Amino acid sequence: MRRNKALLLTLLPGLALAIELVQPNIGDGKLLYEESCMRCHDDPYLSNGLDEMTNTTELFYMVTACSRHFDLDWNKQDITDTTYYMNIKFFQLDE
Ligand code: HEC
Numbered sequence: 001m002r003r004n005k006a007l008l009l010t011l012l013p014g015l016a017l018a019i020e021l022v023q024p025n026i027g028d029g030k031l032l033y034e035e036s037c038m039r040c041h042d043d044p045y046l047s048n049g050l051d052e053m054t055n056t057t058e059l060f061y062m063v064t065a066c067s068r069h070f071d072l073d074w075n076k077q078d079i080t081d082t083t084y085y086m087n088i089k090f091f092q093l094d095e
Pocket residue numbers: 033036037038039040041046047048049050051052053059062063066067070072082
């Protein structure tokens with residue numbers, strides 16, 4: 001667990017950069033969300049505590065954190081797709 005956290009922290013700066021580089025696919029994001037996230041977060045999205053997403057970078061970090069926490073083995077593309085989908089459908093953050 002501790003090792004995972006250290007790994008996550010090392011990867012975060014790279015992931016923030018990656019969101020600029022990967023083309024989001026909203027259809028895949030929808031499927032991924034419905035498959036792995038909806039049972040806890042529902043539709044419309046239900047915050048589970050940290051209802052403070054103020055920009056898409058924060059949202060991207062939380063999607064990363066949740067997907068890792070549940071051992072989904074998502075790659076950058078999966079995380080980007082889901083962040084994109086969630087932002088368009090639920091959050092509507094500008095940046
Ligand atoms: C087993 C339940 C569960 C699943 C499955 C789950 N989450 Fe979460 N999620 C949580 C909880 C609990 C929190 C609050 C964490 C905290 O307060 O530290 C949270 C927090 C979040 C947040 C931060 C904003 C908020 O609502 O508090 C985002 C964004 C998020 N999850 C996205 C996702 C995504 C994307 C997935 C699918 C990969 C996912 N979650 C799957 C339980 C879950």
